[in-house]
Amino acid sequence: MSGYADPGFDTLALHAGASPDPATGARAVPIHLTTSFVFESSEHAQSLFNLERAGHVYSRISNPTNAVLEQRVAALEGGIGAITTASGQAALHLCIATLMGAGSHIVASTALYGGSQNLLHYTLRRFGIDTTFVPPGDIDAWRAAVQPNTKLFFGETVGNPGLDVLDIPTVAALAHEHGVPLLVDSTLTSPWLMQPLALGADLVYHSATKFLSGHGTVIGGIVVDGGSFDWASAFARSGKFSELAAPYEGFHNMNFSEESTVGAFLLRARREGLRDFGACMSPHSAWLILQGVETLGLRMERHMRNTEKVVQFLASQSFVGRVGHPLLESHPSYGLAQKLLPRGAGSVFSFDLKGNREQGKKFIETLKIFSHLANVGDCRSLVIHPASTTHFRMTDEALAGAGITQGTIRLSIGLEDADDLIDDLKRALKAAEKAGAQ
């Protein structure tokens, strides 16, 4: 089917969650820069606070502009709804804080963004939440890491920056066998490359700062619930997830699973997580991210086309060692990427120079089109040295687990002309090689 009732990806990217503004006729989504919303009456106010009626009260909890972004990304991911957050890290924290407290345990992939690794390895341990890290492709390790208090499996669709593809169907099945959900960070793939919920994941989040926004202008995050995990049954079997399946004194003794058979997570995450932790997204940020989402399909197609050309170029260079992209048969995730990511495994990847640290520095400093900065998923091409920046707090062992060496360079391929990108890389490689000869 097709048409308004059953639209495709690009139509949803433009229309989901939004219609012309009934008050003004504005076609683009208005930015509702207001902290709060007037109640029609005292009775209306009470009904909104008590979840008897749906609507906006205060922009920390919800906002009409944010709600458009939430519906839109939920639609693109095949979820039941979403919650926007201040950043991708806030999204990850919201997921974890909604599902567990002190004494809980997470099994997570070693191939994580450095910030996520920090949160799990250091910060959450301070709050009594422990994590066991396992190589994403080692299914036996995932199984062996499960403890009686395990509440969550967590990984990235493709690891940053090694692009280890997470075998979501297998890891999700294992998680469900142990009565826990699978949460995935889908930042690097975006829903255009992969829809993790359809593959078996239960919760998905994005650093919307990256491909969803796509223009390097705004920080934001978003969590999407697939509505697939049965919190009530898991609670009945194991006593886990009382947060979602038992009365909660902090919200009128509400049992979120009774309120909503499929939406308990979103109800609590918004009503407790945004209320109490407060890591909400500004409506202005939501609007900026919406501008990016509207062209997500077009941009991702170009990102992938450029990436393919750059990967082929780098793989042919004698001064380049490993090129870590699953487009190449040499990549450990080549087969899995063919199966799970038929449109491509992303445009953020790493490669190793056959040189020392100084040559790496020369390479980065010679680039003119690639910008040296700590971000990915921009429309402009970017470059960074992970071991000394994004992942610098990690031990050598943890770095190795994430596929990073001291000579690793990470690229985020943008939307420029591919020939110009290749020319930029060619000049930088030559300069770096020459620096080694001096």
Next chain:
Amino acid sequence: MNYSVNGAQAYCYTGGKAFDAAKPTVVFIHGVLNDHSVWILQSRYLAHHGWNVLAVDLPGHCRSGGEAPSTVEEAADFIGTLLDAAGVANAALVGHSWGSLIALEAASRLQERIHHLVLVGTAFPMKVSPLLLETSISDPMKALEMINVFSRSTLAAPPSALGPGTWVFGAGMALGRRVLDSNTEVNVFHRGFKACNDYGNGLQAMAAVRCPVLFVLGAQDQMTQEKAAKPLIDAARASDKSVTVVSLPVGHHQMNETPDATLFAIRDFLTTE
């Protein structure tokens, strides 16, 4: 809240309030591949505004045990037995889609025990296309997608069951999957559709109903088209009942795509004599 009905557990959501015998009672009855949670907003509101609410999971659906009803008549019997089990002398019945036929049949059987009848997204006869009936067996996921496509009327629903940010289409898909998975013995999708398709007592039942009737219809409803409710509306009017018809700019997801308008229509009707 759980009751024992016909030897099985029957779950009813009470809207976050304890049952109070001094208050009037309204029973919400869901449609095919739904459960109590499709009524979350309307039922929670009424529970906090003077009503006892029993939003039931029909037998064999989600939290309720027992055999999933094969016919509208079986389901109507269940509603009567549920009222007895809950100690409810009389009640209002509100049903959506298949649930509207169950409410109608139950109201006709329970006579004066039912003081208001609300039929949301209703039709009679409620014929289901042979293709959809067959697909509900051969490829339930495809059929589930078909009914959710037919049910929606907008890509931009207002804040809904899960609050702002609810994607109603996805929520409908997820709930359908959950309800289907909740019964490993019976395909409740096909059984419910067949019950709708086979029900032939609508006009007689309407003639026998003793209370005012409200029709809440979706002007863009492709599952139960607005015009398909006319035989029941005519039958209700012909038997001198108080009849109210509310047409909303919505498809078959009345409770989630127009939550307030659906609530207000029900609330206002329930306060009429």
